[in-house]
Ligand SMILES: Nc1ncnc2c1ncn2[C@@H]1O[C@H](COP(=O)(O)OP(=O)(O)O)[C@@H](O)[C@H]1O
Ligand code: SF4
């Protein structure tokens with residue numbers, strides 16, 4: 005598969021009243037054409053900031069991307085785009101949907117007009133033709149009676165319908181890459197599943213790539229081809245979803261998986277919350293960022309940053325347990341096999 009996006013050594017810093025801190029630390033990963041890649045991790049680990057950098061949304065006044073960082077879109081570094089190229093790229097080639105559709109929609113403009121306007125920003129097209137396409141996009145996003153709905157305002161829509169409208173708005177320009185940042189977090193479970201199903205079918209129909217961001221691994225289980233697990237601004241494990249689920253290689257990923265009821269097959273069994281808190285964004289990290297919470301922590305983990313180990317094709321994890329000298333006799337999860345049997 006061809007690479008649509010290549011992120012190399014991404015480092016993003018912010019300035020607050022304590023000084024500068026790194027929200028994203030040396031992150032590298034690719035997004036292939038037509039794949040759904042899930043970026044998962046606890047709140048505050050740097051998922052949204054990573055996504056925003058792909059759309060040029062890091063506020064210049066308090067945030068900065070390190071000079072060594074590259075974000076290649078079809079081989080070209082977007083960080084060096086001209087204003088004109090940015091405008092073409094955002095919306096037309098890369099679309100984004102957020103958790104809070106209400107905040108992203110204009111409350112004073114009819115839904116159909118907002119979607120049509122988004123198209124007109126990017127394409128020379130008459131008002132009437134844009135409106136027709138907006139109605140078609142609403143229909144495609146599963147909104148019943150789209151001709152009537154197009155004439156309504158956001159407050160007349162339910163949460164799920166608003167999220168569908170956001171998807172229609174993002175999809176109308178037929179982007180190659182859709183970034184969905186916690187798109188279903190505000191919705192109830194049934195609607196979550198419907199929205200995920202919608203995104204999956206649109207991805208397949210349009211052969212677009214999807215970057216799905218979530219703190220909840222259960223949400224992306226049926227849709228992600230690959231997963232990247234983020235912790236304290238770093239990617240600690242990445243690989244095909246099946247490898248991540250069944251041949252988990254990082255203790256943090258393992259803890260996340262055990263916290264999802266539908267995945268560990270343990271209805272009624274106590275779910276394991278991950279004890280402790282992630283490091284603060286401003287903390288100077290020495291050694292493994294997960295060390296303070298890791299039940300397998302060894303002396304070397306506190307002293308040195310773990311290197312990246314490769315397992316199956318394209319499956320990487322940064323954890324000292326994979327060093328040939330590590331004692332892994334007590335460590336069941338990274339020996340492979342089905343997660344459900346690994347207690
Ligand atoms: N505009 C900003 N200014 C200062 N700090 C920010 C800004 N945006 C994000 N951060 C900080 O960067 C870190 C990562 O945030 P974020 O990417 O939003 O986390 P996630 O999406 O994984 O929950 C957090 O510590 C957050 O407070
Ligand atoms: S490097 Fe050490 S502390 Fe970090 S996840 Fe692996 S075992 Fe745990």
Ligand SMILES: [Mg+2]
Nearest residue numbers: 051052053185
């Ligand atoms: Mg976020």
